[in-house]
Amino acid sequence: MVVGDIATGTQVLVIGAGPGGYVAAIRAAQQGLDTTLVEKDAYGGTCLNYGCIPSKAFITSANLAHEAGHAEEMGIHADPVVDMSQLRDWKDGVVDQLTGGVEKLCKANGVNLVEGTARFKDENAVRIAHGGEGQGSETIEFEQCIIATGSRPIQIPGFDFADEQVWSSRDALASDTVPERLVVVGGGYIGMELSTTFAKLGADVTVVEMLDDILPGYEADVARVVKQRAKDLGIDMNFGEAASGWTEEGEGILVTTETEDGEESEYRADKVLVAVGRSPVSDTMEIENAGLEADDRGFLEVNDFRQTSVENIYAVGDVVADTPMLAHVASKEGIVAAEHIAGEPVAFDSQAVPAAVFTDPEIGTVGMTEEEAEEAGFEPVVGQMPFRASGRALTTNHADGFVRIVADDPSGFVLGAQIVGPEASELVAEVAFAIEMGATLEDVASTIHTHPTLAEAVMEAAENALGQAIHTLNR
Amino acid sequence: MVVGDIATGTQVLVIGAGPGGYVAAIRAAQQGLDTTLVEKDAYGGTCLNYGCIPSKAFITSANLAHEAGHAEEMGIHADPVVDMSQLRDWKDGVVDQLTGGVEKLCKANGVNLVEGTARFKDENAVRIAHGGEGQGSETIEFEQCIIATGSRPIQIPGFDFADEQVWSSRDALASDTVPERLVVVGGGYIGMELSTTFAKLGADVTVVEMLDDILPGYEADVARVVKQRAKDLGIDMNFGEAASGWTEEGEGILVTTETEDGEESEYRADKVLVAVGRSPVSDTMEIENAGLEADDRGFLEVNDFRQTSVENIYAVGDVVADTPMLAHVASKEGIVAAEHIAGEPVAFDSQAVPAAVFTDPEIGTVGMTEEEAEEAGFEPVVGQMPFRASGRALTTNHADGFVRIVADDPSGFVLGAQIVGPEASELVAEVAFAIEMGATLEDVASTIHTHPTLAEAVMEAAENALGQAIHTLNR
Amino acid sequence: ADEDEDTGGRVFAPPSVRRLARELDVELETVSGSGPSGRITEGDVRAAAEGEEETEAES
Numbered sequence A, B: 001m002v003v004g005d006i007a008t009g010t011q012v013l014v015i016g017a018g019p020g021g022y023v024a025a026i027r028a029a030q031q032g033l034d035t036t037l038v039e040k041d042a043y044g045g046t047c048l049n050y051g052c053i054p055s056k057a058f059i060t061s062a063n064l065a066h067e068a069g070h071a072e073e074m075g076i077h078a079d080p081v082v083d084m085s086q087l088r089d090w091k092d093g094v095v096d097q098l099t100g101g102v103e104k105l106c107k108a109n110g111v112n113l114v115e116g117t118a119r120f121k122d123e124n125a126v127r128i129a130h131g132g133e134g135q136g137s138e139t140i141e142f143e144q145c146i147i148a149t150g151s152r153p154i155q156i157p158g159f160d161f162a163d164e165q166v167w168s169s170r171d172a173l174a175s176d177t178v179p180e181r182l183v184v185v186g187g188g189y190i191g192m193e194l195s196t197t198f199a200k201l202g203a204d205v206t207v208v209e210m211l212d213d214i215l216p217g218y219e220a221d222v223a224r225v226v227k228q229r230a231k232d233l234g235i236d237m238n239f240g241e242a243a244s245g246w247t248e249e250g251e252g253i254l255v256t257t258e259t260e261d262g263e264e265s266e267y268r269a270d271k272v273l274v275a276v277g278r279s280p281v282s283d284t285m286e287i288e289n290a291g292l293e294a295d296d297r298g299f300l301e302v303n304d305f306r307q308t309s310v311e312n313i314y315a316v317g318d319v320v321a322d323t324p325m326l327a328h329v330a331s332k333e334g335i336v337a338a339e340h341i342a343g344e345p346v347a348f349d350s351q352a353v354p355a356a357v358f359t360d361p362e363i364g365t366v367g368m369t370e371e372e373a374e375e376a377g378f379e380p381v382v383g384q385m386p387f388r389a390s391g392r393a394l395t396t397n398h399a400d401g402f403v404r405i406v407a408d409d410p411s412g413f414v415l416g417a418q419i420v421g422p423e424a425s426e427l428v429a430e431v432a433f434a435i436e437m438g439a440t441l442e443d444v445a446s447t448i449h450t451h452p453t454l455a456e457a458v459m460e461a462a463e464n465a466l467g468q469a470i471h472t473l474n475r
Numbered sequence C: 001a002d003e004d005e006d007t008g009g010r011v012f013a014p015p016s017v018r019r020l021a022r023e024l025d026v027e028l029e030t031v032s033g034s035g036p037s038g039r040i041t042e043g044d045v046r047a048a049a050e051g052e053e054e055t056e057a058e059s
């Protein structure tokens, strides 16, 4: 046990062990740098503990149970019951396996692990406050630092996550019961993933969204496929309404919303999940002591190498301004920062960042939409393949949605894709790779794709853009 | 109704409407060529009617029912019952939708459709015998012909597909009952796909294979993952035994096998499925009248443009020698033949042909194995990522298997991949594309892959080959 | 697209080529690609780097 303030030194100090920080630390150690990783809560950060992983575990089980219960068409007669506390335990097991893995991988690569909260003393040292009482503190001096402190859910007035009726996404994913009635505030990707999941698990779900559609940022025809399915699942979606507060009522609660014109509505519920976005965590480390300043929303600005305004201090992940708050962006930024410190000729030069939404069906997008391509000065040509014309999609009984590919004319360079449908999260990988490679429509169209697979739809969309699709009519 | 022999003419005549023929016909028509497609049985050929599509439909339903019934770990309690005749009807519906689609697409592209059996009169004409009696016959003169007559299941001595106890894959996929006990002769991909499917649907399955492993042609560590799972499903696998005959016994049958040393074994069953391979169909068209000759196994030899020894007669698909008997190969060859006729600068120049096996788990392979790369004169470097280290795989509860990528050292050019695990059939698409693009390990490794997806494992395998994997230890 | 339009920093070169360009201190924007549709290849970057050296040696 360490008591009193002792000082140690490290070449690279990484603050936060989420997918930004632990990846940065491992890569730094792989580059031969003496590396220390500080984490105040749990290895794996938001992603492994409260985000990507637990949500996808819940989604798998909810999908399987729901699908099996609704597959009479395919000859399957079943009445699945989900034991939510068993599901929670299984999910916890998956999380433990992965976070344990992260810890082991850090150690195996020679990363020094320190538990505690890091606060800057100056631009070359942090003080670590350990969690337990009387644990004393520790000063760590560093040559370079990588800040990877991530993000937290945004709270809105009138809804306090401390109340047991008010859920953050983290609370929802820790639950071992399914509320009978769930109001979800926010129709973004986290809100829609959890709405779908809880609806499939048997909750009566109501979504309240301030804007006029779900999944802002996605094109209307992409969102429409998910919205239609959500409707079919019985999810009640209400637009143009902002949640203003809640009160207890009988056994449950009453959630109040308000339109811009001041019109009020009330929704009965047992829990209210607030999923209106996440804000960066830049206020836990006394960054001002290092001469750093966050922007007005709390983000840190960085250059192509992920350096902040203080040259030897880098920032990666959700805390960084201007890049999407996604785990794989955090990891990529972590790699860039670590390799840059090691003197490698790297930069965050990705041409496109893929993103997935694990709703029903899934969404996978990468690069530019047709509109964005036009705005960027390209002359976009677009090709589309509906999954209802895909043999593989029909045999999986999931044939809603489409693959759309956007390219430049006449160069044929692939610029983007919007995919909504089965395994969209996986299918987008090929297009992301095509974009990074500077590949053309012809490259994609003339590569043999295995039959019968969903990936054929990517090829068909490219053929369609070239006016020579086989399984769909060319315009 | 046409009676008597009338002669019509066409620029391009395509014989057979499987994935080789219908794709060739559509593409030829798209090139502005006057095109006629002759089919004696059903649009879509083996693939859509009796192969790829019906098998995958059965697999989907069997998987869903079986998974839901074995997911207590994830909290799902269900006892699914599969109504086999309902499943068969659903499968038929999918097939009808797709074959109807093929017919529509042909017409929409301006392909003339003719029903009947084509036989060569000479190298510029075929006679069409129509199916019904008294339908007369028709002569079609052509400038170019594309033969796409496909393949049929091989029969072995002692097993006649005409007997109702003896199943071809086609019979198995037409069944509306699940035999209590099923003996499967042949552990190739069709045999193993159907063994797994019927085992999950409740049959007691015994596989008899002449060689000493299942899935000949796949590496041992790839086959092992599927074999282990087959064992866990209760499939009894017997190697080094050739099926020699069967007799009726009581309600069922008794299948006899023999080892090389003459040792006999007997297996009780209700049906025996013979899946020992397929042979080309080159004997339905009197090819000798066109001056063509098949090799001793019945295949037609072709050049890079899919021309046979008779310049204006092309051949594509299963009937062609030296390329794998796969639907997507047939389609690619069809496109090459059609475009070559149209004068386009094409050739069958694919660097690698991906292939998938839809067992549990799936297999997806493309390009060279490590051994093949060595034999070809490369200095292979190999990278691997086990799915048990993949967050996405763990959240789907399917974490058996791995992604292996093979590349050349030090150029880094990607040469191949062997994938066994969840969605392997889809994941192989990215590597196939990388090979066609002449991409390097670094290109794959530094492309951002969405988290959490299985496709990340492809990136990790590439990183592993470069000695810098994050989620698995580098050697 | 028109050659002279500013297309938001998009470069058409594989990641490995982009890295090589940084390693050899070559500005990708100044390299004309010899690949399909003008895609920049490893050879283009190496040639540009050598050209640079030659120019430097001459001056």
Ligand SMILES: Cc1cc2nc3c(=O)[nH]c(=O)nc-3n(C[C@H](O)[C@H](O)[C@H](O)COP(=O)(O)OP(=O)(O)OC[C@H]3O[C@@H](n4cnc5c(N)ncnc54)[C@H](O)[C@@H]3O)c2cc1C
Residues within 6 Å of the ligand: A015, A016, A017, A018, A019, A020, A021, A038, A039, A040, A041, A042, A043, A044, A045, A046, A047, A048, A050, A051, A052, A053, A055, A116, A117, A118, A119, A148, A149, A150, A151, A169, A170, A190, A281, A284, A285, A316, A317, A318, A319, A325, A326, A327, A328, A329, A330, A356, B450, B451, B452
């Ligand atoms: C419900 C949900 C679902 C999601 N699904 C996806 C998805 O499917 N795909 C995807 O890409 N993204 C998803 N995300 C987003 C993803 O979780 C984040 O983008 C990702 O976790 C960001 O990684 P990070 O390393 O920047 O930060 P984090 O993962 O937030 O990790 C930051 C870490 O820093 C620690 N820390 C903070 N301050 C200090 C300090 N002063 N000292 C020491 N330690 C400190 C924190 O305890 C935390 O562990 C999801 C998020 C949620 C909430």
Ligand SMILES: Cc1cc2nc3c(=O)[nH]c(=O)nc-3n(C[C@H](O)[C@H](O)[C@H](O)COP(=O)(O)OP(=O)(O)OC[C@H]3O[C@@H](n4cnc5c(N)ncnc54)[C@H](O)[C@@H]3O)c2cc1C
Residues within 6 Å of the ligand: A451, A452, B015, B016, B017, B018, B019, B020, B021, B038, B039, B040, B041, B042, B044, B045, B046, B047, B048, B050, B051, B052, B053, B055, B116, B117, B118, B119, B148, B149, B150, B151, B169, B170, B190, B281, B284, B285, B316, B317, B318, B319, B325, B326, B327, B328, B329, B330, B356
């Ligand atoms: C159970 C099973 C599962 C399979 N699964 C897959 C898979 O997952 N992926 C994959 O890639 N492949 C799979 N295959 C193989 C695939 O079906 C074949 O590779 C593909 O069908 C070959 O296409 P083709 O066009 O060459 O021939 P076919 O599809 O066999 O079509 C040939 C057509 O020609 C017609 N014909 C023949 N002679 C004449 C004549 N003289 N006149 C007029 N018409 C004629 C026939 O009636 C037939 O319709 C599977 C096969 C089986 C049996």
